[in-house]
Amino acid sequence: MVSGQFSFFSCHLYEYHLIKKKKTWDDAQNYCRDKYTDLATVCDVTDTRRLGDLVTTPAWIGLHSIPGRENRKWHWSLPEMPGVEPDDIRSYFGDREPNDSGSDKNCVEITGNKLNDFKCDKKREFICFNDSAADMSSGELSPHNSPQPNDQEDKVVLVTQELTWEEALNYCREHHRDLVSITNPQQQKWVQARAKNASTDYVWLGLRYTCTMDLWFWVNDYLVCYDNWKTPDDGKDLCDYAAAMEKNGEHKWVKKVDTNEFNFFCI
Structure with a gap:
């Protein structure tokens, strides 16, 4: 062009x-x-x-x-x-x-x-x-063609250790790159395909609530555009909450206190 x-x-x-x-x-x-x-x-x-x-x-x-x-x-x-x-x-x-x-x-x-x-x-x-956002391994913007789904899917790793959200974040950054971010329905599908193999009912995502800014944000610093919440915000205090995906059902996102110990997705 x-x-x-x-x-x-x-x-x-x-x-x-x-x-x-x-x-x-x-x-x-x-x-x-x-x-x-x-x-x-x-x-x-x-x-x-x-x-x-x-x-x-x-x-x-x-x-x-x-x-x-x-x-x-x-x-x-x-x-x-x-x-x-x-x-x-x-x-x-x-x-x-x-x-x-x-x-x-x-x-x-x-x-x-x-x-x-x-x-x-x-x-x-x-x-x-x-x-x-398709380059989930780096979070960098690609100016040309988007990667193919199979390329992205291969970068999603389900870790079956049971850790708090903070511990999961540190583990992913030490052994992989980061906790997973999901920014569109296609990525949701690729990630949820692995959720069924989890050993916990919920699996941590790279999404956390910040009280100081009063919003949810991904660990790669992007705001939430696409979402898949099971229930909308009900106005309660969300400090110390993070997002996890349901293992079963429709694999919706749920808000959980970040000291819970779940499996987690790395990229």
């Missing part, structure tokens, strides 16, 4: 690429999946503002609605991302948007730091992303 054809910046663990070629939403999706990971996924309002600052004309992102379905939801182009209820994302849209009223405006563009629904067959510039 020639210099100047795209621009990119890092957001959480994603690299966003603005593609100046104008394509329909479907063609843009195919292009992004061929050259990068997919059309852009937005994690939060901050992402929306950053993407908006990147564009000078309306550009497709990876949000669309599947026509012909009742109880319409918005969906991300990235496979396995959950559907988005209209009320949950309405604040991301501009005034009086989305305004299709059930017509054929089933794709979403970003313009002026806000989202807008538009007809999918119209041609727009578009934003792709690379799942830069």
Whole structure:
């Protein structure tokens, strides 16, 4: 790709690429999946503002609605991302948007730091992303192709010793690289495939709550974009809590006091 054809910046663990070629939403999706990971996924309002600052004309992102379905939801182009209820994302849209009223405006563009629904067959510039977190062994951003799933899966190690979260962190950093971070549904699948072999009901992840900043963060210093919590925060004091994955069931994440002793995942 020639210099100047795209621009990119890092957001959480994603690299966003603005593609100046104008394509329909479907063609843009195919292009992004061929050259990068997919059309852009937005994690939060901050992402929306950053993407908006990147564009000078309306550009497709990876949000669309599947026509012909009742109880319409918005969906991300990235496979396995959950559907988005209209009320949950309405604040991301501009005034009086989305305004299709059930017509054929089933794709979403970003313009002026806000989202807008538009007809999918119209041609727009578009934003792709690379799942830069895919290099789980280093946590470094990759500017080109994402590693293949099998490469990432091989780097996840289930350690069946029973240690506290802090002890697990030190063990991983001494014998491997770090406790595992999970930043998208694909990584969740690769990690949970090993959970069934654990000898404890829960397995430590590299996610911990910090009281001073009042937020959850990964040990590689990235904020939480994707999550898989079993239950939402209930407002209780979370100091000295860390996240663990369930061994069985849906392998959801649970909040546990970090002095509990569980198996753990290293990378």
